Amino acid sequence: MPIIAVKNLEKIYYNEDVETPSLRGVSFDINAGEFVAIMGPSGSGKSTLLHILGFLDRHTRGEYRFEGKTIDDYSKEEIAKVRNEKMGFIFQSFNLLRRATVFENVKLPLMYSGKKEPEWNDIAMRAIEKVGLGHRINHQSSQLSGGEQQRVAIARAIVNNPSIVFADEPTGNLDSKSGGQIMELIDSLHESGNTIVLITHETYTAEYSQRIIRLKDGLIEKDEKVASRHHTFIK
Numbered sequence: 001m002p003i004i005a006v007k008n009l010e011k012i013y014y015n016e017d018v019e020t021p022s023l024r025g026v027s028f029d030i031n032a033g034e035f036v037a038i039m040g041p042s043g044s045g046k047s048t049l050l051h052i053l054g055f056l057d058r059h060t061r062g063e064y065r066f067e068g069k070t071i072d073d074y075s076k077e078e079i080a081k082v083r084n085e086k087m088g089f090i091f092q093s094f095n096l097l098r099r100a101t102v103f104e105n106v107k108l109p110l111m112y113s114g115k116k117e118p119e120w121n122d123i124a125m126r127a128i129e130k131v132g133l134g135h136r137i138n139h140q141s142s143q144l145s146g147g148e149q150q151r152v153a154i155a156r157a158i159v160n161n162p163s164i165v166f167a168d169e170p171t172g173n174l175d176s177k178s179g180g181q182i183m184e185l186i187d188s189l190h191e192s193g194n195t196i197v198l199i200t201h202e203t204y205t206a207e208y209s210q211r212i213i214r215l216k217d218g219l220i221e222k223d224e225k226v227a228s229r230h231h232t233f234i235k
Helices: 044-054 077-084 102-112 118-131 146-159 175-191
Strands: 006-017 017-032 036-041 061-066 087-091 164-168 197-202 211-216 221-223
Touching: 006 044, 017 044, 017 061, 017 221, 036 044, 044 061, 044 164, 044 197, 077 102, 087 146, 102 118, 102 146, 118 146, 146 175, 146 197, 164 175, 175 197
Parallel strands: 036 197, 036 211, 087 164, 164 197
Antiparallel strands: 006 017, 006 061, 211 221
């Protein structure tokens, strides 16, 4: 069973009498352990698709199943639990608490998880060490560089050992060197077993993936395997 199954998915935004279709009937599956990039220009529907896949928004028509269940199979509380424990999110804008320390930011999702409180510190430290920031745990996120802030965001995304990590333009606010380091880190998460869905409009980040789904005007233009893994980050 695929971890993500999408069939004839549509999303229409309504403004008074005006209908604006964002997704026009897309279908694809993603299996556990895959690294998939969803590419497309602005307005292609890729961010809308991410929001639906991450249970941040509802689709208009069609079907979306995560681990075999649709959003309607869950209560609001269960949706929050799935998003916290089974999905990790990495955003372009980092979305960190600026006055909180690295350690506090990474530990935050554990407070809403089923994990026991005495274990939180050790679990958070392991995630921080995994992204190479053990020496920065007591720094506030506002004191860090952009690349370091994104590392904190990645540690926070993986702290609950999610089934899948969604990365939405994770290098968008970074210079090429920091962006390359972040993509190498995301690639290492995949190598260690995480399912990755990367939203990007840049070819050089997409080429870290195994497969690229190209969107245009709310439709899948192409769904293809990546011929060779590309690890030279050029901007």
